[in-house]
Amino acid sequence: MRTITLFFPMILTFFLSPQAISAAEPAAPTVIVLSSGEPLLAGSVEAFVEKQLAKRGFKVVDESGIPGLRAWLDGRVSREEEERVLQALSERADHGLVIEATYLGERPLYYLYRSEPIFQARLKIRSLPFEAGGIPKALFDERIEFTHLSLDREIEKVLGRPLREIADDLAGRSQPTP
Numbered sequence: 383m384r385t386i387t388l389f390f391p392m393i394l395t396f397f398l399s400p401q402a403i404s405a406a407e408p409a410a411p412t413v414i415v416l417s418s419g420e421p422l423l424a425g426s427v428e429a430f431v432e433k434q435l436a437k438r439g440f441k442v443v444d445e446s447g448i449p450g451l452r453a454w455l456d457g458r459v460s461r462e463e464e465e466r467v468l469q470a471l472s473e474r475a476d477h478g479l480v481i482e483a484t485y486l487g488e489r490p491l492y493y494l495y496r497s498e499p500i501f502q503a504r505l506k507i508r509s510l511p512f513e514a515g516g517i518p519k520a521l522f523d524e525r526i527e528f529t530h531l532s533l534d535r536e537i538e539k540v541l542g543r544p545l546r547e548i549a550d551d552l553a554g555r556s557q558p559t560p
Contacts, residue, residue: 411553412441414475416510418455419483422533423503423526427481430537431507431545438549443475455480468512477552478510479521491529502527505540507548521548 415432417424432442445451453459454467471478486502507522522544528536 410439410441411477412443412475413477413479413552414443414445414471414510415479415481416445416451416455417481417483419481420485420503422530423485423501423505423528424481424483426533427483427505427507427537427541430534430541431479431481434541434545435549435552438546438553440477440549440552445471445474448474468510471510472512475512478512479548480508480510480518482506482508486525498529500527500529507544509552521551 413435415428415435417428436442448467448470450459450463450467451470454464459467482505484504484506486504488499488501490497491500503526505522505524505526506520509519509521511518522541524540526536526540
């Protein structure tokens with residue numbers, strides 16, 4: 383009985399050590415989120431998506447420092463340069479998402495004898511396949527209206543559930559919606 387009492391704390395220490403816990407857990411999937419188009423909307427959506435994916439256990443990778451990335455997002459590169467950019471992206475992350483925000487226009491919003499512009503945009507999110515011959519998959523495509531004050535709230539309202547489904551799909555444990 384004395385032998386069990388001596389070894390029990392050592393066994394607990396081994397199984398509860400940070401090394402044992404990290405060895406038992408699978409590595410967090412990495413994702414890189416890119417955005418293009420209307421700067422205010424694209425940047426805000428990119429920040430929201432990165433924050434939500436990080437909360438769901440993804441390791442979000444920064445895209446800065448990849449040569450030719452901005453030109454590739456704008457569609458101004460040769461086939462060889464596109465392959466170099468995709469290779470650089472695939473070396474940094476397991477998954478990629480591209481956010482495209484297209485400005486559609488604005489209209490006046492009248493309230494309390496005042497007027498404020500309400501902006502309209504098309505928001506698209508597609509997967510970025512890194513495997514050879516992979517085809518981008520459309521994940522989200524919707525029109526959004528927002529003011530400067532309501533932008534964050536509108537992004538959360540429009541992307542809440544679809545982003546959960548996208549994260550489940552990226553993690554490989556896609557669940558049917560009820």
